Amino acid sequence: MFAGRRVLLTGAAQGIGLALARALSAKGARLFLTDRAGPDLDRVARDLGAGVFAVDLRDPGQIATLVSRAQEALGGIDMLISNAGFARGAMDGPCSAPDDQWQDSWDLHVMAHLRAARLVLPEMRKRGEGWLVNVASAAGLLSQIGDAPYSASKHAAVSLAQSLAIEHGDEGIHVSVVCPLYVATPLLGYEADGAERPKGVLTPEAVADSVLQGLTEARFLILPHPEAADFARRRAADMDRWIAGMRRLRREAFADGAPHDLSELHRRI
Known part of the structure; x- marks a missing residue:
C-alpha cells in the first residue's frame, strides 16, 4: 500500500512525525518533509533521502510554497499527513491563555490542515x-486538563476530518484522524529514546505502527490507545457524570499545587 506513494508529512523532525517518516520510508514511500527550520529536520531528510522544506505552517503563503515544492519534487502528492502540533499548557484555566496561544492553536491544528488540503485535493479528486x-x-474526543486551547483546536481538527470524509469519500479520498492519548514525545518532556515513562504512555514508534495499520485497514478513526473509545462512549452517555469525574481528576492532579507544565501534569493523572 505504501510503496511508491508520494507523501507530504508535516512536523517530521521529532516525535510522532519522525516515527512516521521512518516507518513510511521503511515501507518504500517517497517522502517530502517539513517542520520548523533546524538541524534535526535536515538530518532526518538526509537520513531518509527525503525532500525537505522548512516552513511556518501558521502562514498560508508558506503552506502554498510548501505544497508546490512537494508536488514538484515528488511529481504529485498521494498522501498528506498533517502531524505538526504544539501544546503550551494553560494551567490556570481557559481564560489564562493569551489570544496568541489560542490563535496559534487554531492556525496550526486546524487551518494548516485545511489550507494544505485545499491545495492537494484538486489533484487527488482528478485522479x-x-x-x-x-x-x-484524544483531547479532540475528550478534553485535556490544563490546556484548553489544545483541546478546543483538536476537537475542531476531528470535526474538520469528519467533514472532509463526508464530502470527499465518494470521490475516492480516504480521510483518517489519529487520536492518541499520552505519547513519549518532546511535547511532554521526553527528549531521549528509551526514557522512563508511566504506564499508558506510548512510544512514537508504537503510534506510527498503529497509524500505518489503521491506514491499511482504511479506518477513519485511528486510536493508538484503544481505551480512548471507552472514555468517549462514557462521555457521550452521560456528559454531566463525565465532567464531574474530570473535575475530580483535576482536583487530585492539583492537590499539591499547580503543575508547572504538561510534562509534570501528565504524570499526576
Missing part, C-alpha cells in the same frame, strides 16, 4: 484517489 491524514489527539 480519484488520495489520503488526508490528520494527527489530532
